[in-house]
Amino acid sequence: MRGTIVGLGLACALGASALFGAGGAAADEAARTGGAVADVQVGPRPFFLIEDMANGPLKRRLQRCEGNRLRPSDFSIGHRGAPLQFPEHTRESYVAAARMGAGVLECDVAFTKDLELVCRHAQNDLHTTTNILLTPLAAKCTKPFTPAVLGPDGALVTPASAECRTSDITLAEFRTLRGKMDAFDRGARTPEEFVGGTPAWRTDLYSGPTSGHLMTHRESIELFKELGVKMTPELKSPVVPMPFRGFTQAAYAQKLIDEYRAAGVKPRDVFPQSFDKNDVLYWIRNEPAFGRQAVYLDDANTVADLPSASELENYRREGIRIWAPPVFALLDVNGRNEIVASRAAKNAKAAGLEIIAWSLERSGRLADLDGDFYYQTIERAVSREGDLMRVIDALARDVGVRAVFSDWPAPVTYYANCMNIR
Template sequence: MSLLRQTFSGLLLAALTGPLLAAPAQLGPRPFFLVDDMAPSLLRQELRACARQTQQYTRRDLAIGHRGAPLQFPEHTRESYLAAARSGAGILECDVAFTKDKELVCRHAQNDLHTTTNILATPLAAKCTTPFEPATFDATGKLLTPARAECRTSDITLAEFRTLRGKMDASNPAARTVAEYLGGTPSFRTDLYAGPSSGTLMTHAESIALFKRLGVKMTPELKYPVVAMPFDGFTQEAYAQKLIDEYRAAGVPPSDVFPQSFHQPDVLHWIQHNPAYGQQAVFLDDANTVADLPTREQLKAYKRAGIHIWAPPTFALLTTNAQGRIVPSQAAKDARAAGLKLITWTLERSGVLADGNNGFYFQTIDSAITREGDVMNVIDVLAREVGVIGIFSDWPATVSFYANCKGLP
C-alpha cells in the first residue's frame, strides 16, 4: 500500500472510530432570539455584545441535555443525543430502565413506551401491560373516559425493544384509534424530526459508547421501577450496580459520570459500594411545591451521608425579592451552607412563557417572567448567584450560549 493510501486509510479510520462532532457547538438562532427579546438590562447588553463577536462556541458542562434535546427531537434517541451535543451540551442524560430480560435501556420511565414509541402500532402492542383502550363519549360528544394504555420496557425483551422507533412524548386523551392516540404533540414542540427513519432507540451501553465518541460527560438516571422488586430475581441493588458496571466495562472514568436517582438508597449504594463513581452521585429531589422541600437539617444530613450533589427542580432554588427581582431561595442558601453542590431541572420545557401561568418549573418566580427573554435572567441567577454546576435543558443551546459568554465550564 502506498504511503498516500496508508495516510488516507488512517484518516478514514480515525473519522469512523474517533470522537464525533469535534467541531464547535452549533447554537442555532434560539439563544440569540431570547437575548433580543430581553428587557433592557446590563445582562442583555453583555449577552448582545457576546452574540456580535465572531467567536467559536464550544460545549459546556453547565448545559445538560435533558433526555437529549426533546424540545424538537424524540427523547432518548440517538438523533436527540446528537442534536444536544451539537447544540452545546457538555453532559448528556440517559434515563435507565430495564427490559424483560433485565437489559438496561434509555427511557424516561419504565412505563412510557406507549407515549414515547410506536409500540401501539406494532404487533408488540399485544404484550403491553394495558393494550390500547379508546376514549368513550356520551351522546353529546362529551368525553367520558380518556383513551389509555400502558406499555413497559419490562413487557418486552431487548431484541423486541430494538424494533421500536422513538416519537415525541405525547398522547391524545380523546383518541378513538391508535393513530389518534399516538398524536397530541404540544404545539411548542415539533414532529418534524420524528419520522419513520429516525427515532433510533438506544441501550444504556450504546449511549455510553456514543457519548464517549461525542466527547461529553454522562449523567444516567436510574428510574425507579413500576414493577415489584425483585423482578424475576433482579434486585434494586443489582439494578443500581449494573448501571455502574456498564461504565466500568466501557472504561469511562468516574470523573465523567454523574449517576443520579430520586431514590436515596440508590445514591447511598453507589457511595458505599462504588465510592469513585459515588463521589459525583446526584440525589434528585421530587418536590412539587416549596412545602415539600427538605429542611436545613435534612440538607445537612445529606452531606453527612456522603451525598455531595443535590438536584431539585428549578423553582426550589429561586424566589423573588421585594422589588420583584429573581433571587436565590432559602433552600438554595441552606444547601450551599450545608456544603452541597447544586444541579437543577428543567429549562425549555414550559412552552411559551409570559402567559401568566408558566407552570411547575417557574412557580416561585412566575411574576418575574413577563417575556421569552426572561429565561436568560433565570439562567443568570442560577449560575451567578445560586452557583449551580449544571442546568438540565430540553434545548441545551440556550444554557451553552450563556456559559460561553460568561466563560463558565
C-alpha cells in the same frame, strides 16, 4: 474523554463519518484534540431570546458575545438529549444536544423483560414515547389501548389509556421500535389517534419512520464517548415489584455502574443519579469512585415539599455531594421583582452541597405561563420569552449551580460561553 463536537454545518458537508472523527481534516483535528471537532452551533434561539429581553446590563453583556466561537460546557446538560424538538432518548436527540454544546448528556435507565438496560424516561412510557401501539408488540403491553369515552354532547367522559413497559418486552423487541415525541391524545378513539397529541410548541418534524432510533444504555455510553461528553445516567424507579425475575434493586444499581466500567469510562466522567436516596447511598458505599459525584434528585412538587436546612445538612453527612431539585425550588422573587436565590438554595450551599437544576425548555411560551410547575415561585417575574436568560443568570450567579438541565441546551451553552463557565 472530554473532547468537542462537530458542528451541524461541518457534519452536513463531510457526512456522518466526520461526526466521529473518521477521515480527512476532521480526523486530524480529532487526533490532536483527543475528541471530536470543536465547532458548537447553537442556532437562532439564544439570539431570539436575547433580542426579546428587556434592556439592561445582562442583555448588553450577552449581546457582546455574539460572533464568539463556542465550546461545549459541562454547565449545559442535555435533558433526555434535546426533546424540545427531537424524540427523547434517541440517537438523534443526543447528537442534537451535543451539537448545541451540552457537555453532559442524560440516559434515563430502565430495564427490559430480559434484564437489559435501555434509555427510557420511565419503565412504563413506551405507549407515549414510541410507536409500540402501532406494532404487533401492542399485544404484550401491560394494559392495552382503551379508547376514550365521550358523552352524548361529545364531551370527554373517560380519557383514552394504555400502559406499555420496557419490562413487557425483550431487548430484541425493544430494538424494533421507533421513538416519537412524548405525548398522547386523551380523546383518541384509535391507537393511531392516541399516539398524537404533541404540543403546538414542540414538533413532530423529526419523528418520522426513518428517525427516532432508540438506544440501549451500552449504546448510549459508546455514543457519548464518541461525542466527547460526560454522562449522567438516571436509575429510574421500577414500576414492577422488585426483585423482578430475580433482579434486585441493588443488582440494578450495580449493573448501571458495571456498564461504565466495562466500557472503560473514568468515574470522573459519570454522574449517576436517582430520586431514590437508597440508590445514591448504594453507590456511595459500594462504588465510591462513582458515588462521590452521584446526584440525589429531589421530586418536590411545591416549596412545602422541600427538605429543611437540617435535612440538607444530613444529606452531606451521609456522603451526598450533589443535590438536584426542580428549578422552582432554587429561585424566588425579591421586592424589586428580581429573580434571586431561594431559601432552600441558600440552605443547600450552607450545608456544603453542590446544586444541579432541572429542567428548562419544558414550559412552552414563557409569556403564556399559568401555574407552570417549573416557574411556580417566580412566575410573577416572568412575562416574556427573553426572561429565560434571566432565569439562567440567576441560577448561575445567585444560586451558584453546578449545571442546568435543559430540553434545548443552546441557550444554556451560549450563556456559559459568554460568562466563561466551562
